[in-house]
Amino acid sequence: MPHSVAVIGGGIGGLTAAHELVERGFDVTVYEAGDRFGGKARSMPVTEGPAAGEDPLHCEHGFRFFPAFYQHLPETMARIPFEPTGGTVADNLVSTSETLVAAVDGPEQVADLSPPKTPGQWIQSLQPAFADELPPEDVTFLTERLLYVLTSCEQRRAEELDEQSWWEFVDAEERSPAFRRRIATITQALVALRPRRASARTMGTIYLQLLLGQLDPTEPTEHILNGPTSTVWIDPWIESLAEQGVDFRTGAAASDLRLGQRGRRIDAAIVDRxxxxxxxxxxxxxxxxxxNVLSDRAQRADPQLARIGRLDTAWMNGIQFYLSEDLPLVAGHQVYTDSAWALTAISQRQFWNDEVFDVGARGDPAVEGVLSVIISDWSTPGSRVDKPARECTPEEIKTEVLAQLGDHLNREGERLSEDLIHDWVLDPELEPAEVGVENNAPLLINTAGSLKNRPDAATGIENLTLAADYVRTNSDLASMESANEAGRRAANDVLERSDIRAAPTTVYELTEPGVFDPLKLHDRMRYRLGRPHQGDAIRRLLPSGPTGRPAD
Structure with missing residues (x-):
């Protein structure tokens, strides 16, 4: 009999595990509680309004973003056939070249994403896009803090930096008001998380990865998809896996993983009772x-399972505006730094392949553009509606988002007007509630001290493994990349204890410049001896000299 595997959950982690396992000869069934696969990454046909129709436009939880440090996900995508072109879904990744950094109180900037060519430009690349708005000492200090992360050993990052908040690590209370505003922008745009709660380890590491992604002249800094996610990635993935023998079940919610009498193995999963x-x-x-799926017995059998419930989530959901006129704005993402609701956006049609998904031929032909916006702060009152987004009706959310975008975009002439909005759709995972909306798909967040509560893919239960973005991974940040890596780790765990002989799937390390390896090695020795990081060494790397911070 083939070795059978039940994958409970059809998001990126579950689909990745299924992919790796079926390729190695396992008999795989994927059970998904919802009606579509892909988790928060999926896109969905619009069901109401002008954007709907016989061949509808798509809406989404939020736009997809593939920074240069992603390694696992692009490799998986390169193994998924895409029949319309005869290539793979990896061919549907297209690069951006700019980022719009818009402000209400300061200058609007367009950041060039091309790599630096000189050592001076390399140091400059460690400085944020908003550096011109900050006092020089703040810019130098933030650069020093990033170098502190870059020269810290892994153990110090895991045990010291993870226990610190990003706010504390960058000494935000002692910095300028502009610094504090922009630091908040960074964290909320990345992970929907206030800097006072974000892990310094996660924020420092991922911020560095994003910056270092600009240094490789052979690869674009970031990619996006050339069409709606499910059309150009998820649906072809499901079709490919089904052709290889994976059995897919939708509307199949798991309620329990039943432990056997000895408490060492799962006897059965309870799915749809x-x-x-x-x-x-x-x-x-x-x-x-x-x-809710792991019983008290299962959580007692492996204490790391009990700690999953201590992890935190936040809201990071999107709204799509379907425009009567295309509005490219910039050849990449948009960051609205002074928006109360921490808005980021992208104008999508300029990147979409009309041969695969023609906006003009779908839904209402009056639609010419798609502006996809993510709201990352659902707890701060709006600038027009004096209440947080979570307490607003969908109509109020739409009105407030447009107002905040307009405050940034229309300072020197109207670029975005109400007249351009032909239709709009709020993330379907947000449902009207007695007060405001409730969120059926919150985002895992990397809070200070959360690493110790994140489990490994392998568990203390013999035939149970985990494949989700809360699993400990090299990718770390809760993301599609981390979920994909977790799915690979889960597949390797299943493979290791099976009778099937096949090569394990690859798990990649995050890459950082090798020039800093000697300093990391030195820090590892210092950390083992209980000594602090040698901050003076990294200060000497900065052209502007010391920052006035006390010596460690």
């Missing part, structure tokens, strides 16, 4: 769902 038998089980549901 019916027992499902398999040799192995891969749990790939979100962090807020996992504790």
């Amino acid at each position: 019916e027992p499902i038998d398999a040799d192995d089980y891969v749990l790939a549901v979100p962090a807020e769902v996992a504790p």
Whole structure:
């Protein structure tokens, strides 16, 4: 009999595990509680309004973003056929070249994403796009802090930096008001997380990865998709896996993983109130769902499972505006630095392949452009509506988002007007509630001290493994990349204890400049001896000299 695996959850982690396992000869079934696969990454046909119709436009939880440090996800995508072109879905990744950094109180900037060519430009690249708005000492200090991360050993990052908030690590209370505003912008645009709660380890590492992504002249700094996510990636993935033998079940919610009498193995998964038998089980549901599926007995059998419930989530959901006129704005993403709701956006049609997904031929032909916006702060009152987004009706959310965008874009002439909005759709995972909206798909956030609560893919239960973005990964940040890496780790765990002989799937390390390896090695010795980081060494790397910070 083939070795059977039940994958509980059809997001990126679950689909990745299924992909790696079926390629190695396992009999795989994927159970998804919803009606579509892909988790928060999926796009969905619009069901109401002008954007709907016989061949509807798509809406989404939020736009997809593939920075240069992603390694696992592009490799997986390169193994998924895309029949319309005869290539793979990786061919549907297209590069951006700019980022719009818009402000209400300061100058609008367009950041060039091309790599630096000189050592001076390299040091400059460590400085944020908003450096011109800050006092020089703040810019120097932030650069020093980033170099502190870059020269710290892994153990110091995990045990010292993860216990610190990003706010504390960058000494925000002692910096300028502009510095504090921009630091908040960075964290909320990346992870929907206030800097006072964000892990310094995660924020420092990922911020560096984003900056270092600009240094490789052979690769674009970031990619996006050339069409709606499900059309150009998820649906072809499902079709390919089904052709290889994966069985897919939708509307199949798991309620329990039933431990056997000895408490060492899962005897069955309860899906739609019916027992499902398999040799192995891969749990790939979100962090807020996992504790409801893992019984008290299972959590006692492996204490790391009990700690999943301590992880935090936040809201980071999107709204799409379908425009009567295309509005490219910039050849990349847009960051609205003074928006109360921490808005980021992208004008998508300029990047989409009309042969694959022609906006003009779908839904209402009056639609010419798509502006996809993500709201990362749902707790701060708006500038027009004096209440947070989570307490607003969908109509109020739409009105407030347009107002905040207009405050940034229309300072020197109207670029975005109400007249351009032909239709709009709020993330379908947001449902009207008694007060405002409720969120069925919150985002895992990397808070200070959260690393110790994140489990490994392998568990203390013999035939249970985990494949979701809360698993400990090299990628770290809760993201599609981390979920993909977790799915690979889960597949390797299942493979290791099976009788199937096949090569494990590749798990990549984050890459950082090798020039800093000697300093990391030196720091590892210092950390083992209980000594602090040698801050003076990194200050000497800065052309402007010391920052006035006390010596460690």
